[in-house]
Amino acid sequence: MPDDRLVGDARIGNRAAFEELVRRYHSKLTHAIRSRVSCRMTVDDIVQDAWIKAFQNLTQLRVDGNFYYWLLRIAMNSRRTYFQNGKESDWTDPQLPQVCQPQSSQPEAVAERNEDCQRVRHALMNLDEGHRRILVLRDYEQQGYREISETLSIKVGTVRSRLHRARSQLRNQLKSSSTS
Incomplete structure (x- = not known):
């Protein structure tokens, strides 16, 4: 099923349609954010925030818009917000593993x-x-x-x-x- 149809179905409350979008793009989105953020936990936070915002704002996606490109822009904005709000101080927390x-x-x-x-x-x-x-x-x-x-x-x-x-x-x- 094409993305635009899944988005349309998700807009009217079809949970399975949104879940299919998540299945299609979650790992791709995670990979895209991971290439810009070194901490895996931070990546997970940003990606989760992006999915929540995408779900809440599905009606704002143009009917002819590319869902993944739109989702990536949301994630990049979430990343920017994450670091502007000072959460990057987590990186220096001695309790976090070396990966962060x-x-x-x-x-x-x-x-x-x-x-x-x-x-x-x-x-x-x-x-x-x-x-x-x-x-x-x-x-x-x-x-x-x-x-x-x-x-x-x-x-x-x-x-x-x-x-x-x-x-x-x-x-x-x-x-x-x-x-x-």
Whole structure:
């Protein structure tokens, strides 16, 4: 059953339809958030929050909207809110297992990592929407070419060529930002 039909059924109270959406996208969403957050417990909190918000706001998804892309945006907003509210202090709690400690807490390493992330984010934002979206789908959400093809309603060959152009543009953006 297509996502839009499941969303429609979930909107009118069909619990099984929403459960099917969760089955389809939970691990994919978790993987996407895990690539941005190192603590597994924090990932679980963010993903759970995203699912709750998605359920509560199903009526706000456009009828022709891509459910997973919408869900990912909710999760990314939940992630941002999580860290803005100071919950990241959990990372430094000595009672938490080592897996929840930052990879390097040295101020220089943290500053360098933050600077690199900002450069990439800035370069991504300077790309046109089509190139940015295809990069996000492939490199951040780890979607395969066929899945991207279906998401964007384009041929697999077109996905490959656009991805090549997008990476090339991103590389150029990063080179120009490092020389400025």
